[in-house]
Amino acid sequence: MRKVIHKNGTPGNDTFYASTNDDYYYSGRAGSDIIVTLAGNDRLNGDAGQDLVDGGQGNDIIHGGAGYDDLRGEEGKDRLYGDSGNDILYGGMDRDILRGGVGKDSFVFFTNNLTGRGSDLDIVKDFTVKGRNADYLGMAVAGTDGVMITTYDDLVPYMSQRNGDVHIAFDSGDTLIIENVRLRQINEDHFIF
Incomplete structure (x- = not known):
């Protein structure tokens, strides 16, 4: 039976690797921290x-806090919040909710039609399309229809408008939804391949 384990970092730079599959509630406090957990349903x-901050397997809630953070949900139904700062958010496999918060954030999405292993379904809740805090979408797309997608022009056929959201749906079944954004607002400057 899994336990709930509460841990806190120090005001300095901390490195924390979970040693069990329990549910960790971990706060890094100040400093530049590395936090990695295993298969619990964690609150980091x-x-x-x-x-x-890497949640590993499990259904995790991850906050970056202030600063430029790298947040990774990995497997499980995760919720990632960049909070303030220019953050990188990668939901990983399964259905994930991503909120960048204040700052110029990058949302990373992966699909591989050859292996059937990808991001599944990611929903970006607060994508900023213009201004000094315009966000980015990092795309790693392999094997869709037997071709590599390496440019914006390659990606366009997989993009559509559904109600008020942009959907990018691949043959592997993996889908990225960008909420409250019109397709005409998206262009190649928003993507990193």
Whole structure:
């Protein structure tokens, strides 16, 4: 039976690797922290500083806090919140909810039609399309229809408008939904391949 384990970092730079599959509630506090957990349903917060937070397997809630953070949900139904700062958010496999918060954020999406392993369904809740805090979509797309997608022009056939959201749906079944954005607002400057 899994336990709930509460842990706190120090005001400095901390490195924390979970040693069990329990549910970890971890707060990094100040400093640039590395926080990595295994297969629990974790609640992780990098707090202030430039943090790397990896939830591993399980249904995790991950906050970056202030600073430029790298947040990774990995497997499981995860919720990632960049909070303030220019953050990188990668939901990983399964259905994930991504909120970048304040700052110029990058949302990473992966699909591979050859292996059938990808991001499944990611929903970006607060994509900023213009201005000094315009966000990015990092796309790693392999094997869709037997071709590599390496440019915006390659990607366009998979994009559509559904109600108020942009859907990018691949043959592998993986889908990225960008909420409250019109297709005409998206262009190649928003993508990193």
